[in-house]
Structures are given as C-alpha cells and as structure tokens.
Amino acid sequence: MRFRQKLLLIFALTVFLCVAVISASVWNSMQRSFEHANDDRANSVAAQFRSEFQRRGDEVARKVEAAAASESVQRIALEINRGAVDSGGYVSEARNLAGQQHLDFLELVDHQGTILSSAQWQAKFGYPEPAIPSSIASAGAFLKREELPSGSTLGLFAIRAAGVGEQPLYAIGGERLDQGFLSTLDIPAGTRVMLYQNLDANWNPKSLLDLNGAAAGADKLAPLVEQVRRSGKEARSVIRWTSDSSDAESFHAMPLAGPNQQAMGVLLVGSSRRPLVELQKQIVSAAMLVGGTGILVAILVSLWFAARVTKPVVSLADAARRVAAGDLYAKVNVESSDELGELAAAFNRMTEDLLQQKERTLQAERVAAWRELARRLAHELKNPLFPLQVTVENLIRAKEKAPEMFEEVFREGTATLLAEVNNLKTIIGRFSEFSRMPQPQRKATQLNEIVTSVLRVFHAQLKEKSQIVVRTELEPDLPMISADPDLLHRALSNLILNAIDALPQGGEIIVQSKSFANRVELSVSDTGSGLTPEECGRLFTPYYTTKQHGTGQGLAIVQSVVSDHGGRMSVESTKQGGTTFRIELPR
C-alpha cells in the first residue's frame, strides 16, 4: 500500500471513528433521555393512577357511607338490634342500595360477619363474609378480592357501620377494578395501562386486562407480573411483541397492595418504544449520512493533504527510482525547509555524489579498459611484430652479410612479413567486428532449435575431447520468441566455447531451457573450476578475459546480443563449483 493510500486510510478511519464516537455518544444520550422521559411518563401515569385510585376510593367510601346511613340499612340495623332477623326480607336490599349508590358491590353484614344481603351475589345470604379488620371500618378504601358467581374479581372497597344499637351492621361496598376503571384514566398518547388481577395462585392470562378486556399476548408479560407478585416491588421490562423492534414496549409494573399488604393486583404502564426506535433509526441514518459525507470529504481533503504531504516523498521516490534505473541526473525539487526538504537536499547531494563517483568509476573503468585494450593490443600486436622485426633484421643482416642469400632470405622474409601482416589484419578485424555488432533481425524463433544447431556445430570438437559430456534439459513445449536466430546462435556458441575452455580436464556441460510466464530462460552450466566473485563482476567487461589466449570479447558479445533482445544475462559461479550463465529473454 502506498504512502498516500495509507495516509488516506488513516484520515478516513479517523473521521469515521470520530463520527462513530459522536453518533454513539448522541445515541446513548438520546436513549438515556428517552428512558428518562419514558420513566417520567410511566411515573406520571402511576401517580395519576394513585390519585385516581385515591379519588375513587374516597368516592367509594362516600357512597358506602351513604348506603350505611340510608333509611333501609338503619331499619335493618334496628331490627337486628331488636333481635328480629329475617333474611328473607333483606335479600334484595343490598342490590337496591347498590343501584341507588351506583356501587358494583354492596353487602350488608351483621356483627357476627354473616351476610344478610348481597348485591353482587344475592344467593350469598347467610354465608360468612371473610373477616375484615375492624380498624378499617372507618378508614379509606382498600383493595379486596371479591367472589362472584361467575368467578373472582378485584374491587375497591370501603366499609362503614350503621350506627344503630349495640350490634353494628356493616355495609361493605365497592366498585370493580377492571377495564372500566382503566378507561377512566387519562392516559398519555403512546402509553397504555393494563391491570393484572391477582386472583389465582398461579399466573392466569385471563386476569390481565386492558381497556378492551382480556389483554392479548398476555403471556409475554407473565415474567414481569410474576416478578412483581413475588417481590411486591415495582419492576420494569421491555417486551418485544414481534421481531420488529419498533413494536416493543417498555413496561413499568407496580404492585397494588391489599389491606394486609399482599399484592392484590399489578398495574402495568406500557410505553411504546416506536418513537425511540424511529429516533434511533433517524440518528443512525443521519450518522451514516454525516459519516459518509464526512468520509467522502475526508477522502477529498486527505487526497489533497496527502498529495501535498507526499508530493516531496513521491518526488523522492521517483528520483530514487530513476537513480535505481541508472539516471543519476535525477533531482528533487523541494522548496520546503522541513525534514522532507533536508531529505530532498540530502538525496540531491547523494545523487550528485553518485554521479561523480560513477563518472570517476567510468573514467577509471574507461582507463582500465583502455589499459586492458592497450595491453591486449600490445599483447596481440606484440606477437606478430616480433617476427616482423626479426624478419626485417634478417633481411638487413642478409643484405649486409650474405647478399647471395638475400634473395632467398628476402623471399622467405617477405612471406613471413605477409603472413604476420595478415595476422595483424585479423587481429584488427576482430576488434573492428565487435564494434560493428549488428541490430537483431527478429523473427519467430525456437530457442531449442538454436541449442540443437549450436551443439551440432560443436559436435566434432566435443567428440575430440571425449572427456567432456554434454547434457541437454530442454523444455519440450518451449514457446517461440521473437528474436534474431543468428545472433542467438553466435551468443550460445560463445557460451559453449567458454564452457569447453573451462573444462580442460573434462567434465559436464549442461544446457537447459525453461519457459516462464513472461520469459524464456536458457542456461549453460559447466562443472569447471568456477570463478571468483571479482571475476564474475568483471566478466562482461569488453576485452576482459580470464583465459590465456582470449580476446575478452566473447561474453561482451553475448551480453550485447541479450541486451539488444531486451533480455538479461547473469552468471552464478562458485570456486570449484562450476559456472552457470543464464540468459532470460522476453516472450
């Protein structure tokens, strides 16, 4: 990954993280606010319920008091105190009184706790009323479970005594605590109220009422109700009605205690979480929009900033690449005075030093090459010059000391002179030939065929040197390449010749061909004595040779051919480990 891309990624991640952190912070803050508002709403409904509960309780107490003070109850109380008890005459009294006072429940109970008349269950006369603490006979309303012919229900009751005689007559009246009661509550929008009548030992879904009667999906609220029933304390829970989170509701459950503080019912205030979820979705959408926009802007800014920041670095990298490619004239224009500026200046100094060093090296190499050339020329020319000198001296000596033999000496001398001059021409021609290396004439070429052809040329020579074995490992389906077969033939001949020269004591020559994705490779290995690293380094220098009679042009020609074909040549050698020349040509 490039430096600019890294910078870009870092900037984008930073922006994204910032947006995410801000969104999470806003989300948490919003959620807390919503929960707080939800709690406030539930508490408001609960407070309203308690207020309504108190008001209705007072109302019930007032109605029961009115019933107890009615003429008929006073008359019954009087008759009881007189000892004349005829339940038959009272059986409908409670119902009539309840109707007058708009009470759902009313029972007239004597001082022994026996029901004389019951509005809600007329047939219950003569049965005992469950003991009611006398202390609440004048107190406010209380919750009480009431048995009815159709089952049990929950009611808000009050007790008042008819104050006639020594034997009091109690009026126990009340109103139902059911969906009708819930419908009187002023419930905020998005909120609903349910009432669980704790009438059974175990959870009974039919006892959970909402404004329409038995609440639907009651079983999902069972754990919450059970928790409140067991603990007698308020509890909260989120109920998910469907897989859609916006259908969930937050429920606040409050116990409704009876006179003995046992939970007679549970009031549930439910608040829809739809506003929260929709708000969450809006925030997430906004966060994604803002985040996406931020990231986009960040990318653009990062692009600009990274470009600005990395421009010197890129220039440096380009310059470095050019230097690596051999362009030591590469310069970096950095105008800043910061570290990058110093780095660029250092780089420019470095390239200048390298250029100077290269020039020095080239100059040294050129000098060395000239020296080598001179040495070779001197060496090459020295051999034919010496016979020339001797022949000329012989001709002079023969002219002076033995003229009679001069003619013969002259003939022999001129023949020698001509031979040596021809030798000099040959030497000069070879040098001239290297300088006139032709450009490749490319055509589709099969490298394996060239190998076969070259080895055929050297067949006779190798046959004479029976101690040399040639082994070929040629890839059968080697692809054709675009190359000049004659130049490659010449290059490979030089490599084979070098290998033969490297095996004066015999050995093995291995010729291999391979194909790769974008190139073909030809290698010539020998099992000779190998080369030192220094020798390897100078091996391709023109006119450099390690042989006694070489001109130092062979490998230079090979490298020149390979280079003209856009390929690359390399050598691997270890002392006493043989040498391998490898040619790589593009496909």
Add this chain to the structure above:
Amino acid sequence: MRRIAFLFLAAASLLGAAEGATRPRYGGTVRVMLQSAPTSLELPAGGTPADYWDAARILSMIADNLVEIDTAGHAQPALALSWQSDMNGKRWQFTLRRGVKFHDGTAALPATITQILGERHSDWTVRTAGDSLTVESESPMPSLLAELALPRNAILKRSASGLPVGTGAFRVADFQPGKLLKLAANEESWAGRPFADAIEIELGKSQRDQAIALELTKTDLIETPPQAITANGGAQRVRASLPVELMALVFPSSSKAQDARVREALALAIDRKPIQSVLLKGAGEPAASILPNWMTGYSRVFPVQANLQRARVVLAGSRQPALTLSYDPRDPQAQLIAERIALNAREIDVTLQVSLSGVADVTLTRIVLPSSDSATCLREAALELGMTQPLLHGNSVEDLYSSERALLDLHNVIPLFHLPIATAAGARLRNWQPGRTGNWNLSDVWLEADSR
C-alpha cells in the same frame, strides 16, 4: 255514647252488606289475568308450569272429563256417572251421563266420546255399548280413573277454526291468540248454568301487572306467587293450593357428573331451608322426594337437611368435574336458587357454574305434579323428569315408596321443593273457592251486585 252508637250502626251496616254479598247472583263478566300467552287452546308441550296450569284451567272451564279426582285421590263422577272394572283392571266400563251436549249443540254421545278417547290412546280399546263405554288394555290399568281425570283427557272436539268445543260450563266466545280469551256461559251445561255471564281472560300479563290490576280493581282474579300469602294484608283473597309442583335438579344423561357419588354428595350439600325461607319467602316445602307429603304421607322419610360431613365422605375419591348448572330463565326465582345451590356445592368443593349457555350438566327445573293420584303423579313426574318409569307392584303405600326410592337412589334427580300455586281474587268475586290442587271452579262464583 255517641261514638259507641256510631260504631254499632257501622257494624250493623257491614253485616247487612255481607249478607247481601253471599246471595248468588247471575250475570256479569269475571275478569281474569294470566301470565301465559297461548296461541292455541291446548295443553302446552314443554311450557312452564304456569303455562300448564293456565291451559288446564281454561280447558277445565270449557270441557269435562269422564271423572274427576279429589284431593284424597278418589274418583268423582263427571261425564261418567259410574264405573266398574274387572278383577285385574284390564277392562273398565263407564256409564255415561245422558243429555249432555257439546257447545255446538251436538249431543255428547258415547260414540263421540269413544272416538275422542280412542284417537288419543292407541293402546286402549275403547268401545261403546248403549249408554256406556268400555276401555280395555292388554296390561292392567289400576290408575285409569286418574288418567282419565287428567286435563289431557278432557272430552272435547275442535271446531273448524281449531277452537275447543266441549261440554263445560263455558264456551269459547272469542279468542285472540296470546292476548285475550272470552268465554260465554253455557246455557245448556249439564251442571247448570254458571252465575257469571262471561269470563274475560287477558293473556300474557306479568305477575306485577296482574297485582297492580287487582289492586286497582281492574281485574277479579289473578295468579300470584305463593309467597304473597304471607305478605298479603289487603282486601285481596289469596288462596294457595297444596304443593302441586316439584322443583328439582335433574342430571341429563349427557352430564359430566357420571359418578353417582358426585350427584349424591351434591344432594347432601344443598341446604334447602334457607332457600325456602329466604328466596321462596317461606312458600313451599323443602323436599327430598318426588311426591309431596300430602299425597303419600311418607316424604319425611327422605331427609331434607344438608349434611356436608356425609357429603364429603361420599365424595371422597371421586372425580369432580366442573359442572354447568342451568335453569329456566322464565322462572323469576330460578337464577337465585341456582346460585345458592352453586354456593352450597362450593362447600364440598364441587364447582357448579350457573350458566344458560352451553350444554347443561345439571338443570334446575320445575315440573307439575298433575294428579292427586300418587301412582299417576309419580309416573307423570318421572316422565317429565326424564327418569325411567317407576315399577309399581301394587297399590299400597309401601309399593309406592319402594318405587320412588328406587328412582331416587339413582341420584339422577335431586328433589328440592314442593311448591304450591296461588291465586288472588278481588273483593267483588264471591263464592271463590279454588280447588286444593290448584284447579278453578269459576262456574260457581258470582259478582257483587254493584259491579259492572
């Protein structure tokens, strides 16, 4: 002194008025109100006891039976003057009253009566022989006289419009189904012309409306709950019959209370006395037998007291399903009584849900005990209650008791109360003497002279 003289004169004038009122007088229309609103003048099938009594009373004014049964269970002559049977009771011969005419003027000949009875009883062989007719059957008919005295065996024909044409003291003058029935005196009644010229019966009147109308002297005779007897303190004369109805719990064959122990326990758990004293306001008698004590004399043998301890013992180990208790919504007292029974059942942890919907496991029902003849009454009651017919091996009380005991030991029926029926008459109705079994005898009543 002046005050004492005034009181003496006032008492003397009242005595004079009373003397005048006891003198029979022809003429006038007796106004009657009834609860039922029949659309045809027939004995209802599946109606309430009130419907039965109303229909029976109307038919008894229009038609006569061959015989009548008094409260002692003895047959009395009606259209038949005398009768005799063979030793085994398979063949009965009746000597018919001569000169009797139907309301349409046709003679009530033995052949006509034979035809009427023969059509009603395919298992009888009814023949005419001069002024008499014979009734024969392959099986003994010890209770034939009681059977013939039942309202369903009244001798009557049907007119072209379907109205009954009988030989009774009154004939149908006008009938507006469900609303009004006008009866006119039968001038040629074999029992003599009735005192009243007509009887006007308003149908479909609630007991409350009837009571108000009587109070306002807009009617002369009404039905009234028997408990009104105790509350009656006005000028109305309330007459209650002997207990001629039975209120009972009946377990149908489809009831979930298949375990007889549950049914027996429930019978033991019901505290009848508070229901009788409070809900029935003292009317009727708590009962554990089908037949009332006045009819058999042995009903006290069947204990009516609740025995929760015994009920729990009986119930131990039995399966106790929740049962649905149904009642007749037309009976104004039935719901409260049913709820009270459900309360009693709770005492032994038997759940009785009082409901009018769904399939009833037990039904609170009220039936008519239609005959003063105990054997006939038991048979009719068993039929009405869906019980198997009693096996009567003789005419003795012991046979009757054994038969009833056998029926009740199945615990498919829990008798609760024997109930009377009552009527209230206005002050201008004179010589009002209803039968002790609830029948009316309006042919013998007359109206005060100053009435309209």
